[in-house]
Amino acid sequence: MASVNTARGRSDRVDATGPSRVARLGRLAGAYFALTKPQVIELLLVTTIPAMFLAGRAIPSPWLMLATLAGGTMAAGSANALNCVIDADIDKVMNRTRRRPLVRDSVPRRNAAVFGIALGAASFAMLYLTVNLLAAVLAVTTILFYIFVYTLVLKRRTAQNVVWGGAAGCMPVVIGWAAVTGTVQWPAFVMFGVIFFWTPPHTWALAMKYREDYERAGVPMLPVVATEEHVARQIVVYSWVMVGWTLLLVPATSWLYAGFALVAGAWFLFYAHRLHGEVKRGAKTKPMALFHRSNTYLMVVFCALAIDSAIGMPALGLPL
Template sequence: MRIGERVSGDLSTASHGSHGASTAQNPSSESSDASILSRAKAAVLAYVALTKPRVIELLLVATIPVMLQADRGHVDIALIAFTLLGGWLGAGSANTLNMVADADIDQKMKRTARRPLARHAVSTRSALIFGIALWIGSFAVLWWAANLLSALLVTATIAFYVGVYTLILKRRTWQNVVWGGAAGCMPTLVGWAAVTGSISWQPIVLFLVIFFWTPPHTWALAMRYKEDYRAAGVPMLPVIATEERVTRQMLWYTWATVLSSLVLILGTSWIYAGVAVLAGAWFTSRVQRLYRETRAGAEVAPLKVFLQSNEYLAILFCGLAIDAVVNLPLITSYF
C-alpha cells in the first residue's frame, strides 16, 4: 500500500471517528442546552413571582375605571396602557421590596414558603436591586407618559408600603392591614392624577372604598391561615381575637365600604348607582351571614368571604367603567 493511500485511509478513519464522536456528544449537548433553558425559565419565573402578579390584579381593577371616570365619555388607550405599565412596575417594586423585608417570616408560613426568597431561588441582593430598578422604571414611565404627580404618588405608595406597613406596622399591631391597606388604595389617586394632573373628591371616595374594603378582605383570608400568622409572629386580628370579634369588625368595615361607594353616585349615572346598591347588598349579606354563624358557634368558611370580596370590588369598578364610557346624564342633573 502506498503512503498516499495509507494517509488517505487514516484521514478517512479519523474523519469517521470524529463524526462518531460528534454524534455521540450530541445527546449530551442537547441535554446541556435543555438544562440552561430550564434554569433560565426558572429564574425568570422567580423574578416574576417577586412582583406578586396576582396581587397586581387590584391595580387593573382600580386604575382603568378611575381613569375612564376622570375623562367621562372618552377612552385614551395609549395613556391607560402606559399608566398601567407604570403602575405595574411600581406595584412590582413594592411587592419585591416587601418580600426582601419579609423573607424571614415567609419561611415560617406554609402559605408563603414557596416564595422566591424563602426558598432561595433569588438572592436578597438581587431582589433588592430588582425592586429598585422596577421603581425607577415606574417613575420614568409615569413621568414621561402622564405627569410628575402620578409618578410621585407611586413613589409615595412604595415608600409607605415598605417603610410603614412592612417594617413598622405588620409585626407590631393588629391594625397593620387597616392602616397599611392605604397603599393598596393609591391606584385610584394615581389613575385620576394621570388623566387630570390633579386630585378631586371622586378618587378620594374610591380610595376610601378600597381602604374600608381591605380589612374584611384580608381578615377573611387570615381566619383561614391564622396558624401560619401565629407561627410567624404576625399579630393579625384573627390570631389575637375571637372569631366573633373578628367577624363583627369585618361587618363594620363592610358597611363602611358600601356606604362610601354610594357617595360616588353623585358623580355618576343610574348605571353605577344600580350596580353599587345591588353589589353592596350582596356583599354585606354574605359578611352578615358569616357574623351570625360565628356568633352561633357554627363552622364557618371565611375563604368564601375572601373570594366574594374580590368579586364585589370587581363588579363595583366594572360598573363604574361602563357608566363612564356610556356617559349617560349624571343623577345630579335631574335635580
C-alpha cells in the first residue's frame, strides 16, 4: 500500500509540474517566434506569391510555392532576429518596441544571435536544395544587406535610412521570380521598384505617429529631423512615383492589372494628398490611417498581378 501511495505522490508531482513546464516552453517558443517579427514577414510573403505567378504567367507548382515561402520566411526571420539583437538598446527606450523579447529578457541576447544565424543558414539550405542556387544566394544577400547596410550603417546615421535600407524589403519579389525562372528579368526589377518607392510613405507615416519614440532613441527618421509639412510633401512625391512605377508592369500584364493599378493608385494618392493638406492647414492628422492604407494598397496591387497571371490574360506588350 505504501508503494502505491508513493507512486501516486510522484504522479501528482509530475502532473503539478507538467503544465508549468509546458507553459514555460510555450512562452519561450513564442518569444523566439516574436524575434522574427511575423507581421513584417506576412507582408513580404504577400508580394512573393504574385511575383511567382507573374514569372510564369500561371499558377506555380504548389510545392515550389511552399518551398520558396518557407525559405523566404526563414530568411526574413533571420534578418529580423539579428536586427532585434543589434537594436536592443533602441527597443528599450521606444514605447512601440518595449515588449520585444530581448527588452523583456525573454531570450538571452547570445541565444537570439545564434537563432538568427541558424535561421539564415537554414534558409540558404532550404532554397538551394528545393528551389535553386540563385534564390538561395539572393536570400542570403538580403539578410546581409539588411544587417550590415541598413541596421549597422544607415539606420542611426541618416534620415534617408528607410529609402536605401528599404531595398532589403524589396527582395522577396526578386527571389520569387528567380524561384520560377532561375533568372532575374525586367519585371522583377519593376516589382522591386514598386516596393522601393512604397517603403518611404509607408514608414514615414508610421514615424510621424511615433516621432517622439525615434527622437528619444536617437534614430534620425525624417519626421524627427524635418518639419511635418516637409515629411508630408515627401510622402506625396514618393506616392506619385510609386503609382507611376506600377504602370511599368502593364506591358507584362493585361488590362485587368492596369485597371486595378490605376484605381488603387488614385485611391492611395487621394489619402496621401489629404494628409499633406491637413498638415498644411495645421489640422489634426492621422498618419496611421495612411500607414494602414499603404498595406492595403500594396496587397491590392500584387493580388491583381496574381489574378491577372492566374487566369491567363494575354499580356498587352513586351514578352517576359
